[in-house]
Amino acid sequence: METRTKIETRYPECDRMGVIHHAVYPVWYEMARMDWFKAAGLSFETMNSYGVNPAMVDLHIEYKAAATYPQTLYITTMPGRYAPKKLELLYETYDEDGKLISTASTFHIWTGPDNRSYNVEEKLPEIYERIKKAADE
Amino acid sequence: METRTKIETRYPECDRMGVIHHAVYPVWYEMARMDWFKAAGLSFETMNSYGVNPAMVDLHIEYKAAATYPQTLYITTMPGRYAPKKLELLYETYDEDGKLISTASTFHIWTGPDNRSYNVEEKLPEIYERIKKAADE
Amino acid sequence: METRTKIETRYPECDRMGVIHHAVYPVWYEMARMDWFKAAGLSFETMNSYGVNPAMVDLHIEYKAAATYPQTLYITTMPGRYAPKKLELLYETYDEDGKLISTASTFHIWTGPDNRSYNVEEKLPEIYERIKKAADE
Amino acid sequence: METRTKIETRYPECDRMGVIHHAVYPVWYEMARMDWFKAAGLSFETMNSYGVNPAMVDLHIEYKAAATYPQTLYITTMPGRYAPKKLELLYETYDEDGKLISTASTFHIWTGPDNRSYNVEEKLPEIYERIKKAADE
Numbered sequence: 092m093e094t095r096t097k098i099e100t101r102y103p104e105c106d107r108m109g110v111i112h113h114a115v116y117p118v119w120y121e122m123a124r125m126d127w128f129k130a131a132g133l134s135f136e137t138m139n140s141y142g143v144n145p146a147m148v149d150l151h152i153e154y155k156a157a158a159t160y161p162q163t164l165y166i167t168t169m170p171g172r173y174a175p176k177k178l179e180l181l182y183e184t185y186d187e188d189g190k191l192i193s194t195a196s197t198f199h200i201w202t203g204p205d206n207r208s209y210n211v212e213e214k215l216p217e218i219y220e221r222i223k224k225a226a227d228e
Numbered sequence: 229m230e231t232r233t234k235i236e237t238r239y240p241e242c243d244r245m246g247v248i249h250h251a252v253y254p255v256w257y258e259m260a261r262m263d264w265f266k267a268a269g270l271s272f273e274t275m276n277s278y279g280v281n282p283a284m285v286d287l288h289i290e291y292k293a294a295a296t297y298p299q300t301l302y303i304t305t306m307p308g309r310y311a312p313k314k315l316e317l318l319y320e321t322y323d324e325d326g327k328l329i330s331t332a333s334t335f336h337i338w339t340g341p342d343n344r345s346y347n348v349e350e351k352l353p354e355i356y357e358r359i360k361k362a363a364d365e
Numbered sequence: 366m367e368t369r370t371k372i373e374t375r376y377p378e379c380d381r382m383g384v385i386h387h388a389v390y391p392v393w394y395e396m397a398r399m400d401w402f403k404a405a406g407l408s409f410e411t412m413n414s415y416g417v418n419p420a421m422v423d424l425h426i427e428y429k430a431a432a433t434y435p436q437t438l439y440i441t442t443m444p445g446r447y448a449p450k451k452l453e454l455l456y457e458t459y460d461e462d463g464k465l466i467s468t469a470s471t472f473h474i475w476t477g478p479d480n481r482s483y484n485v486e487e488k489l490p491e492i493y494e495r496i497k498k499a500a501d502e
Numbered sequence: 503m504e505t506r507t508k509i510e511t512r513y514p515e516c517d518r519m520g521v522i523h524h525a526v527y528p529v530w531y532e533m534a535r536m537d538w539f540k541a542a543g544l545s546f547e548t549m550n551s552y553g554v555n556p557a558m559v560d561l562h563i564e565y566k567a568a569a570t571y572p573q574t575l576y577i578t579t580m581p582g583r584y585a586p587k588k589l590e591l592l593y594e595t596y597d598e599d600g601k602l603i604s605t606a607s608t609f610h611i612w613t614g615p616d617n618r619s620y621n622v623e624e625k626l627p628e629i630y631e632r633i634k635k636a637a638d639e
Contacts, residue, residue: 113532114526114529114532115525117524117525121524147524147565148565149564150561150562151562152562153560154560154561155559
């Protein structure tokens with residue numbers, strides 16, 4: 092299970108050097124992540140109704156080539172390492188010609204309604220099965 | 229009662245033309261407004277504890293001269309029209325040489341814990357007295 | 366000539382009260398404006414190649430109903446008053462059920478390559494004709 | 503040479519869960535970095551006049567504890583690995599009680615006026631000496 096998210100850059104995301112500012116990328120990666128979770132059966136609304144949240148504890152971005160405005164980009168999102176209470180996601184951003192713009196990884200600890208660690212394997216076995224299958228593909 | 233808020237511009241607030249993007253100004257005016265409310269006895273924490281909120285219904289900004297990064301700006305905040313359930317605030321932004329960068333007004337409807345209209349004159353008479361005095365000065 | 370711009374709200378645009386922060390709206394209105402200018406024959410790239418820019422001098426937003434995340438919104442953009450060196454644009458934002466979320470107007474002074482006032486009627490007569498026709502419809 | 507940068511969180515930086523959104527941290531780290539470069543003799547204006555730029559190629563953030571609004575934070579910035587054409591910076595964010603909120607590292611390639619790789623040891627020996635001394639302390 093890989094998802095592909097289309098991003099249209101916005102004018103104010105460009106800095107005074109004419110390139111997209113590096114702090115915009117985490118926002119795009121979050122949009123890509125929401126698409127991936129939705130494909131895994133965990134839309135934002137579903138997460139909210141369960142009170143479950145993939146709290147981000149680690150963000151790593153490598154900037155490979157500059158992006159600008161206006162530009163269309165595509166982010167591929169894939170699962171990385173996983174465990175009942177944790178999940179890593181991996182991302183690749185490309186421009187329309189297939190040139191690599193950036194790669195990234197984010198690491199998440201699942202938290203539940205009480206804001207404590209949450210065991211997805213136990214509480215949401217179907218979702219966990221999908222993550223597992225996607226990661227092992 | 230006028231307050232003066234110091235603003236240091238941030239690098240990503242500058243757009244590709246080298247000037248601060250117009251959508252940053254409402255963020256600055258909100259910082260200035262928080263300072264003014266604090267001076268009126270309504271810090272953010274106090275508002276939260278009362279469940280009271282000055283919901284913004286109207287924003288008007290006039291852009292007089294460009295701002296850039298790095299730059300230090302000062303915003304003067306003053307009350308405008310007021311009523312038990314409403315409040316207008318007026319703003320002027322200057323650079324360090326006293327040059328006018330922008331003026332603005334915001335209009336707020338007071339809402340209470342139930343998210344409905346809230347009568348500040350009745351519920352928070354001391355605060356209302358201060359607003360009234362400041363506006364009539 | 367009216368354009369319709371589709372907006373998908375983003376997670377970090379929501380504030381701690383669960384509603385889209387008011388400073389996000391100018392960014393959306395700029396996206397809608399870019400679509401309108403493109404329809405008028407002035408894409409961002411074309412503006413750049415001519416060195417012409419509709420500098421914003423006035424922004425007025427009325428907030429009618431709260432927006433949230435995730436939500437799809439539509440902005441209608443129309444011309445208002447116009448003159449050879451100036452242009453007003455008018456906007457209406459609706460949710461998917463046709464409920465009015467916000468209205469806005471922006472006022473622009475045309476500037477040219479030297480960053481001075483620019484006469485669109487003289488310099489870009491075809492574009493001016495389209496603006497005129499659209500505004501008089 | 504370590505610098506300490508004071509950060510006041512802003513209302514719209516808080517997301518709907520009441521915590522500062524993770525995409526805000528890179529903006530704070532950039533503010534901290536600008537302070538560090540200034541202390542090293544390379545203010546933003548100086549960099550601009552030389553046409554030199556520490557292009558970011560890698561960003562790594564670890565989120566240790568949530569931040570909120572209003573809150574005052576302090577970022578300590580230190581040099582990491584360095585070479586004539588590269589520089590790593592390390593960061594630690596603390597709250598007012600000294601609790602660790604986040605750590606980060608950024609990796610930069612020096613670029614010159616032609617946007618190509620730039621040898622700071624050769625071109626700006628005094629600055630390089632200061633970086634070296636700071637990193638070896």
